[in-house]
Amino acid sequence: MQKPFVSVKTITYNHEKFIAQCIEGILMQKTNFSFEYIIGEDCSTDNTMKIVQDYADRYPDIIRVISSENNVGWIENDHRTDMACQGKYVAFCEGDDFWTDPYKLQKQVDFLEKNTDYGLVHTNFSCVKDDKITKSIRGNEMLPTGNVLEELIKGNHIATATVCMRNDLLRKICIGDTIKKHNWRMGDYPLWIETSALVKVHYLKDDTITYRIHDDSATHALDWNGDFRFFEDRYQIKNYYIAKYNCEHLLPFISKVYHKELLKYAIFLKNEDLREACSIYFKKKSERSEFAYRLLSDFTIFDSIFCFIYSSRKKLKTIV
Template sequence: MLAYNHEHYIAQAIQSILDQKTDLDYELVIGEDCSTDNTRVIINDFKDRYPDKINVIENTTNVGMHENFLRTLFSCRGKYLCLCEGDDYWINPDKLNLQYQFLESNPGYALVCGNHKKFIQQINQFDKGNPPSVKDHDIEFAKLIRFNCITTATIMFRNVLKREDFTPDFFSIISCDWYMYMKLLNHGKIRYLSHTFAVYRINEGSINGRSTRLAIAQKEMKFMELVKTGALVRLDDSKMEHLNKSIQLKYYDIAQGEALNGNRKAAFRLTARTFRNNPLSVAGLTDFFKTTLRIISPDFFQTLRGIKRAVRNAW
């Protein structure tokens, strides 16, 4: 568990793990990154009450998300590991049992995950969102490279990664867990179980603003380019084809971000260049026209998305 300035949420996160109904011998390792609030005080109170269950990694200086992630990850000693941010929490008391049993029975899998609920802190309510998948299924590279579709708080994975798996590039990428998932694909498959395991909390300042959306799309592109070097996961022809398609779609995302920021000329140039690279497919035409419409009228699509979300949450 990673913790930094989570004083309002950390107790719920810790308690949700201690509430697991299991006979498994497990340890909660918390990486506390020099919070400026009462996060460390709350954590140490739990540690005093559960000394055999909780191990706290107390950084003497703030090292940042990536280094704290690695320090905490490699302080874990179990055969299988789970992750949960300090502002998220588990809601399925059988999470450990269900995922442990799956990995024990399926040695060809490196990671298992599941569904989550999304809680929007700013409005203090759950986002109903799209209904989750009701079928267990594998998560293939083709989907995982398009976007990080795995919620961190829902996972359990084999403790097979080494510190040297995390190259200096790791410290500049957008998502610690996305990088890790790619590395784990070298050790086995990924399985989605149709159980709701956790709550993912969206705090104020999360990925909502227009400039933030553009910056995120650009960082995701940087991550995809890193994957393309073969530094994270072994690439065959099929994976490379899916990767190139994802990169093209990400260019459209960047173009839409430029449009939202008012840079329509840059958005049109990027859209046209991307389309020229793949003009003939039906999917390519669809992506091109969809992006062009969003460039012409970004506010319309933003309003439409807001109305759709409001109607969905009202039901």
């Protein structure tokens, strides 16, 4: 049997409310090449597997299901799904997101075929929360394209479900090994950074997918303590790659952004150690502005202002 030209991969767990829409978005793709669809189903406790298997039975020439008798966790599920992809290119769509452009794959593959120095293409996207859709989050803004390593270390601007990349890069990087070594809670962000260190990355303004925000997701269901652990991971990742790729000149920028965000967690977690870390940083940086430092140091006043402005933690969520 001839290998598919493109592999699409989905990892899913307890997505019974969303997985059918995810699968339909892949099956509607219009391409002049063959593609396969690999679904890593990690022993969901709801009806996700039943829905996935029903689609696999109806589309046996396209869909392959990767599963096991026991739950293996997201890192292993992600890795085994990666290894099952046979195509020259791999595209991603997590089980609670969905594609909306039937020509998404065709556009991305066309670009990668014509531009061999590029290894990854991502696109604009929409968000949906409580059935309210925010269209084309990036608007007409043109995100960094080409050599984007430093921009990605500064912050993740790539939404996973928009990505199509070369499979040889995915296998070469084998990001699961790095994630397990450092015990990070996210795998897509490190993968994009590692990819951008090897090849150019391209951004398309086309809105091709919808990213779903819901209370059952791995990140959006977190309390402040869980959210803080993801925040800390994100900055461990940044610092790891700053050292790995000799980008020490980015440290002042990263430190500034880090402490601004840390202040948020110091207040909401009522953690005096975090407050002290912020106080030391802001005092050092505000030597020429005594008033600004006093305002930042007076947590009684700042708590009230901050909590009034950011009354809901969900307003502070990022894509990462």
